[in-house]
Amino acid sequence: MRHIMLGLVLGVALAMPAMAQERTIRLVSGYAAGGASDLVARLTAEAVGPLLGARVVVENRTGANGTIGAAEVARSAPDGNTLYQCPMSPLAIAPQLLGASLPVDPGEALAPIANLALSSYGFVVAAKGPYASVQDVLAAARARPGQVSFGSAGVGSAQHLSGELLKQKTGLQMVHIAYRGATPAVVDILGGRTDFMITNLADVARQVQDGALRLLALGDSGRSPVFPEARPLAEIVPGFDVTGWFGICGPRGMPAEVAGRLEAALRQAMAGDALPKRLAENGLTPLFEDAAALARRIESDRQTWRGVIQAVGVRAE
Structure with a gap:
């Protein structure tokens, strides 16, 4: 019996380092469940969790056009354990509204990791x-x-x-x-x-x-x-042109190796069949873009929407 108990104790002790290494990644969506941002977040979590050896949990933090959730991520430790599903609105539009008073400017407070789809x-x-x-x-x-x-x-x-x-x-x-x-x-x-x-x-x-x-x-x-x-x-309406996008961002200040590991996992998920297929089934166009390409897209759309906001006079509430 002593040998059996000793074996059980040793087994538990050997398992503890593996359990200690298990982690949870929070993927925050700034919009309500059922919308496009929530959908992309959940599909991404399902696909990328096994590649990162982690449990990826989607959390909805709604309000202020997605910037409440963005602010929560921006204030998080830059360790890769808290991420944001970054769509066009909070990164390229919301901070530029006339009279905007937001907890953060997501385009400045978050670091692009990768884009996954156009919409x-x-x-x-x-x-x-x-x-x-x-x-x-x-x-x-x-x-x-x-x-x-x-x-x-x-x-x-x-x-x-x-x-x-x-x-x-x-x-x-x-x-x-x-x-x-x-x-x-x-x-x-x-x-x-x-x-x-x-x-x-x-x-x-x-x-x-x-x-x-x-x-x-x-x-x-x-x-x-x-x-x-x-x-x-x-x-029917000449000159009308709107394309959305859905990427993944993290807090500014993430170490290069952390951001690189996340980008590589997202790239691998998009190179498979499951995630692109699920995105396409839901009306999205799968498109992997690395961090640099997503950063350029964000800046380009900020310029485009700035012109519309100023011409129409859209004010934040």
Whole structure:
């Protein structure tokens, strides 16, 4: 019996270093569960956790157009254990809104690690509603100035700025309704309380496929592999062009070896079949870009949206 007990004690002792090495990585999404950011975060967590030998847990920290979650990550230790699903809105738009008072500027406080996907923006309406085309929506806005409404994930979100860009390009008066995330905005479109939304296809792909929403056009000049029949909105509204993206960032100050290990794991996940396939199934275009390429994309979009914000006068709430 003494030999058996000694063996058990030694077994536990030998296992302790392995258990001590097990870690949990927090991947923060700044938006509500069910939206595109949450989706990308969860797909990424599932794919990259085994490659890092860690349990990757998604946490939703909503508010202030994604910057509440970004601030939490920015204040975290730069050890690679707290990451942020960084979409376009909080990094390229929110800090530039007129009168913005945010906990951090995510574009300055976070370090890009890698981009995973591009996202076409879809112009969607309720399938049971009165609109069968973009022209129908624009005609209604022309006939009833200030009464046709569009939803967004919040003031200064990419959905909001996309609607403002549409107003700018058409000269029509339409009402913006801000929600705390894309999911509640979609719910109100389905319920007939909001007329339309221009949002990531990942936010609405399932509802379009199920026939609850009608996809009227795409925000960029490309074609969606999931919805190949959808035409560019620019064919109806010249000059309209919006493309989103979804990357992974961490706190500034991460050691090069930590950031490099995370980037390598993300690259490996994107080189496989599972993660790109799941992203594509949800209306996204899989595209791996390294940290330097994502940094350039962030800066380019900051310049683009700065022009729209200043021209339209979009103010933070």
